[in-house]
Amino acid sequence: MNTEPPPFTIDAFHRGAFHLVQPAGKGHRAGLDAMLLAAAVPNGFHGDLADLGAGAGAAGFAVAARCLRAQVLLVEKVATMADCALQSCGLSENAGLAARIKVAQADVELSGPERVRAGLPDRSFDFIIMNPPFNSARDRATPDLLRRDAHVLTDGLFDRWLRTASAIARSKAEVAIIARPASLAEIIASLEGRFGSPRCLPVHPRPEADAIRIVLRARKGARGALSIVPPLILHEQDGRAFTERADAIINGRETLFPD
Amino acid sequence: MNTEPPPFTIDAFHRGAFHLVQPAGKGHRAGLDAMLLAAAVPNGFHGDLADLGAGAGAAGFAVAARCLRAQVLLVEKVATMADCALQSCGLSENAGLAARIKVAQADVELSGPERVRAGLPDRSFDFIIMNPPFNSARDRATPDLLRRDAHVLTDGLFDRWLRTASAIARSKAEVAIIARPASLAEIIASLEGRFGSPRCLPVHPRPEADAIRIVLRARKGARGALSIVPPLILHEQDGRAFTERADAIINGRETLFPD
Numbered sequence: 001m002n003t004e005p006p007p008f009t010i011d012a013f014h015r016g017a018f019h020l021v022q023p024a025g026k027g028h029r030a031g032l033d034a035m036l037l038a039a040a041v042p043n044g045f046h047g048d049l050a051d052l053g054a055g056a057g058a059a060g061f062a063v064a065a066r067c068l069r070a071q072v073l074l075v076e077k078v079a080t081m082a083d084c085a086l087q088s089c090g091l092s093e094n095a096g097l098a099a100r101i102k103v104a105q106a107d108v109e110l111s112g113p114e115r116v117r118a119g120l121p122d123r124s125f126d127f128i129i130m131n132p133p134f135n136s137a138r139d140r141a142t143p144d145l146l147r148r149d150a151h152v153l154t155d156g157l158f159d160r161w162l163r164t165a166s167a168i169a170r171s172k173a174e175v176a177i178i179a180r181p182a183s184l185a186e187i188i189a190s191l192e193g194r195f196g197s198p199r200c201l202p203v204h205p206r207p208e209a210d211a212i213r214i215v216l217r218a219r220k221g222a223r224g225a226l227s228i229v230p231p232l233i234l235h236e237q238d239g240r241a242f243t244e245r246a247d248a249i250i251n252g253r254e255t256l257f258p259d
Numbered sequence: 260m261n262t263e264p265p266p267f268t269i270d271a272f273h274r275g276a277f278h279l280v281q282p283a284g285k286g287h288r289a290g291l292d293a294m295l296l297a298a299a300v301p302n303g304f305h306g307d308l309a310d311l312g313a314g315a316g317a318a319g320f321a322v323a324a325r326c327l328r329a330q331v332l333l334v335e336k337v338a339t340m341a342d343c344a345l346q347s348c349g350l351s352e353n354a355g356l357a358a359r360i361k362v363a364q365a366d367v368e369l370s371g372p373e374r375v376r377a378g379l380p381d382r383s384f385d386f387i388i389m390n391p392p393f394n395s396a397r398d399r400a401t402p403d404l405l406r407r408d409a410h411v412l413t414d415g416l417f418d419r420w421l422r423t424a425s426a427i428a429r430s431k432a433e434v435a436i437i438a439r440p441a442s443l444a445e446i447i448a449s450l451e452g453r454f455g456s457p458r459c460l461p462v463h464p465r466p467e468a469d470a471i472r473i474v475l476r477a478r479k480g481a482r483g484a485l486s487i488v489p490p491l492i493l494h495e496q497d498g499r500a501f502t503e504r505a506d507a508i509i510n511g512r513e514t515l516f517p518d
Binding site: 181182183184185188189199200202204207208209210211214225226227228229230231258 | 440441442443444447448458459461463466467468469470473484485486487488489490517
């Protein structure tokens with residue numbers, strides 16, 4: 001008898017609006033981060049969007065499901081994940097979306113002609129969203145290690161990813177990033193000269209708890225300084241259920257930023 | 260008949276717990292910033308506290324009124340303001356506090372022997388609070404100018420003030436700063452190598468409005484990265500009255516950070 005768990009699962013998102021093929025055994029949190037990142041894109045968005053470090057494609061699919069005039073490119077280095085994304089494009093449940101979603105198996109940190117050959121030409125996207133993989137690396141570290149190595153673990157990651165984002169962004173394109181609060185200063189420094197007028201939205205697990213994530217959004221060519229918008233609270237203070245707003249955001253019925 | 264307004268007023272704070280001599284014609288906001296800054300100091304604080312850029316001394320007096328074992332030095336460059344602070348020390352209403360409050364008319368940006376002679380010896384304070392004067396300069400600028408010049412107006416101000424704060428701080432001393440969100444990246448960069456484990460508290464005028472202030476608190480010798488604590492909301496969405504928590508904080512009955 002084969003007792004191996006199935007290597008892949010098919011999961012519903014946005015209350016069934018799209019489905020994703022994902023490696024089995026992944027935790028809940030990766031999906032939450034992707035839904036929050038997708039919610040940084042405004043409802044009216046139309047144009048070309050790149051999802052850098054797309055994994056199985058959750059964030060890019062979420063944008064495509066909500067923004068019906070968005071063309072989405074999922075960019076993922078890891079072959080297993082890029083293959084999941086391709087399989088998701090072939091699911092009958094996603095038939096309404098798949099024509100607007102493409103997959104590029106590529107390293108976000110490529111530059112020059114290599115990047116162009118990988119499917120990321122200069123000045124070709126109107127919105128770039130990114131969930132750099134350091135998030136998941138840090139998820140596996142202990143809290144003590146995280147505090148001690150807060151500056152070390154990122155090691156220029158945001159600068160390299162935002163260099164690519166800036167290169168592939170059209171004039172006035174926007175970028176959205178999900179990360180930990182510990183990375184805020186590095187992200188702001190890496191935006192400098194590339195994207196301006198950054199808005200930072202802190203995400204708190206409960207009303208009285210420190211933020212566990214920040215979502216930043218900035219615009220190419222803008223010059224304004226940082227602003228901090230009202231936070232998102234995920235759960236009520238004493239409950240496990242999502243707040244009404246968090247539930248609406250996670251399910252594609254509301255967006256994070258006032259536009 | 261003399262119709263000139265009186266050049267100075269005497270105002271009650273913390274529901275009468277202390278009074279301040281202030282130049283007439285000052286707006287409400289300066290007092291609010293000082294009360295928020297003072298509320299960054301924990302209830303149990305005892306030791307030596309320096310209030311850098313103290314103005315008429317509102318923040319330092321607020322700490323002395325709430326923390327009965329705090330010794331406070333008000334540091335202010337402008338003679339008129341330092342003189343107000345001295346006059347406040349002589350008010351009968353402040354008799355219970357004045358013995359724990361001293362005034363140094365000095366430029367926070369002094370260094371070396373000059374700084375020591377001005378009354379700011381190295382490693383002599385357990386807590387430093389600061390409201391750098393760029394806040395008031397920016398209050399007079401138009402919103403457009405503020406956005407355009409967000410990076411220019413500060414011009415190393417936080418770095419110079421935090422250099423002094425670090426020099427006069429004892430081991431494990433804490434610093435608290437009130438500023439605008441636009442200055443967050445510059446402040447974090449200026450804390451680097453001096454004060455660590457910064458906590459940032461955004462202050463929103465109403466639940467749905469962007470933050471107008473941040474209060475940061477960090478500790479000398481600590482190594483942790485930035486965290487973002489739950490925000491303070493000043494007013495209810497549709498009212499002009501302060502929220503219950505804001506009122507308690509402004510009046511010295513609650514503090515900003517969980518300790």
